[in-house]
Amino acid sequence: MSEYHVASDDIALVDLLDRVIGEGVVIGGDIVLSIAGVDLVYLGLRAVLAPAHVAGPSALRDEAL
Amino acid sequence: MTVHYVYGVLPVGQRPAELAEGPDGVDVQLVEGHGLAAAVSELPADRYGEEQFRTHAEDPLWLEKLATAHHRVLASIARHDDVVPLRMPTLCRSRQSVLELLDDRADVLKDALTSVSGRVEWGVKLYAESRPAEQQKVEATSGRDYLGQRMAQGRARDEERALRGDVVRACHEALCAVSVDAAVNAPQDPALSGRREPMVLNGAYLVTREDETDFLSVFDTQAVGPCREAGILAEITGPWPPYNFS
DSSP: OOOOOOSGGGSOHHHHHHHHTTSSBOOOSTTBSSHHHHHHHHHHHHHHHSOGGGOSTTOSOGGGO | OEEEEEEEEEETTOOOSOOOOOGGGOOOEEEEETTEEEEEEEEEHHHHSHHHHHHTTTOHHHHHHHHHHHHHHHHHHHTTSOOEEBOSOOEESSHHHHHHHHHHTHHHHHHHHHHHTTEEEEEEEEEEOSOSOOOOOOOOSSHHHHHHHHHHHHHHHHHHHHHHHHHHHHHHHHHHHTOSEEEEEOOOOHHHHOOOSOEEEEEEEEEEGGGHHHHHHHIIIIIIHHHHHTTEEEEEEEEEOSGGGO
């Protein structure tokens, strides 16, 4: 099947951060180093990556069409 | 001082066929326990500790380096084997706390492994290539005529918009039919994507490895073509580790 892209120049940064920061299992709690705090700081960047006002199941954006 | 950076979780006893290096060429090791294996790098805390992530949380260049390493490790595993990606950064204090993480979250992680087993993620982004024609100048002979022409233009724009909406939905549904799961994400910000066209679909699809050829062929025939006719640009990325489905 198609090759996985691993070099950053093959992948748009926005696609990468969208997934690496925006998705994946979130582990919280005492085990992890104050991860909730770090997560909060990321909210700034994630807000840019994924504007909340257009999030949701129907991101088929009629207003943009 | 070091931190244990966790990339993702695999089934226990499965040495991945490929395992790339972490940031700065650091080894990736498997920490096994509770029927699971965590892919982990021990990194210097003064470079990759909690404080560093806090400092650089909105620094795209620093994040790109880490995100690239994070993805490189997960993609190397996912090329041949199952893996559940964890969100960047997942930092543990010690090897012992990695084991506690596996113990605490064993049920969730095992369920996630089951749902992504033998599957990969593909991304499909649709952009509205050109906006509906701007309001044309109306040359009217009377007020009534003017209003009539304006309303006709409005109807034409609404119809075009509705048509595009139908095409986007049909495209998403066709891709869903060859996937086992799908996620519709918020459109990416033009400031980060560098794209001026509005993104009208930011979809992720979980596809069984055996069905990847079908998925790509559906993308070619049922997304690219109909979208182009409706003034929509279709782009595909992947395969990705199943970031959206774990």
